[in-house]
Amino acid sequence: MNILLVRLGALGDIVHAVPAAAALRAAMPEARIDWLVDRRHRPVLDLVAGLDRVVTLDGRSIGAWVDVVRRLRAGQYDVVLDLQGLMKSAVLARASGARRVAGFSMWHLREKTARPFYSETDSGAGGAAPTGTVHVIQKNLRLLRVLGIETDTVVFPFRAVDSSAAREVAARDGGTPFALLNPGAAWPNKRWPPDRFGEIASFLRDVRGLRSVVLWGPGEEEVARAVVAASAGAASLAPETTIADLVALVRAASLVVSGDTGPIHLAAAVSSPVVGLYGPTDPERNGPWAADDVVVSRFAACGCHYYRRCREATWCLGGVPVLEVTASVQARLAAAGKPRPHA
Helix, strand or coil: EEEEECCCCCHHHHHHHHHHHHHHHHHCCCCEEEEEEEEEHHHHHCCCCCCCEEEEEECCHHHHHHHHHHHHHHHHCEEEEEEECCCHHHHHHHHCCCEEEEEECHCCCCHHHHHHHCCCCCCCCCCCCCCCCCCHHHHHHHHHHCCCCCCCCCCCCCCEEEEEEEHHHHHHHHHEEECEEEECCCCHCCCCHHHHHHHHHHHHHHEEEEEEEEECCCCCHHHHHHHHHCCCCCCECCCCCHHHHHHHHHCCEEEEEEEEEEHHHHHHHHHCCEEEEEEEHHHHHHHCCCCCCEEEECCCCCCCCCCCCCCCCCCHHCCCCCHHHHHHHHHHHHCCCCCCCCC
16 A cells, blocks of 8 residues: 655654654555655654655745646555645645545644545544544544554654764763753744743753753754853853754753754654743643653643734743743653752
8 A cells, every 4th residue: 555644844743743654654564655745844754764755845836836746646645644734735635646535624624624625534533523632643643543543652763863963062061961952943932031041051050960052943043142141151052953963962962941843842752851831832732742741831821822923911931930940840850860960
């Protein structure tokens, strides 16, 4: 059987869809499993074991769409699973030429207009309104029911990578253990203030004996430098990183502190200890899934759920004090079994 998964982006959403690909491979070892993704997000899928081919959408032009549809039709897919639930992803899934195109039920779609493009939907919704929050990983796994696969097992088959950036960071300060702080996010509404991240770095050094390394992505270097400046010498700037570097770095870290963005989901996927800072997004749906990971959430009080920018007079994440985050750090490191060093 030839199967195509459609999840175009973004990084965290792709990470959350990887367990569905792993479950497919476990249940159907002889199947051909391909994945359609936006070109800029291909690097993360190149690290996922078990995929036969990654097909990229190489732009927004009509020519790019015509080209990708031609390549999809050449794949002769029996089943396409749309793990995105947008009009765009549903159109591409249907244009693949597959007889069976499966997607989420109406209640679970981000864009309801995607529904007519599916020949079937996940049986888990049963046509009824959802009665509780379901983590997006489990939502993706439930779509596999259209192929008779029932599983709640979460596996992330990310390959080990050799990263010069990770080696360089690990070697700093004599190779002492380090934490990763990630102050950036594509949504301004998800960013905790840089000066408070700086205070977290000071706490980690003085109380936990951990040095801090500040991650940054495109357009985020200034924010990362502000964290370093506010850390009283406790933090240093990470080098420029690729996705492979980022996976290697989070694997090597003793702790990752971040808002709801790609690096925190990669860290959770490789079982690194995580403290997540959540405001406009629901950690029950998008948060770390390991029982020991800790979330500081203002979702219940947020008036701008899933908005890129805050529209309220009081910004929910802005009200999160450093003390609450340091307490969460203590709890997470204690659960990780890290001995508390002398200050």
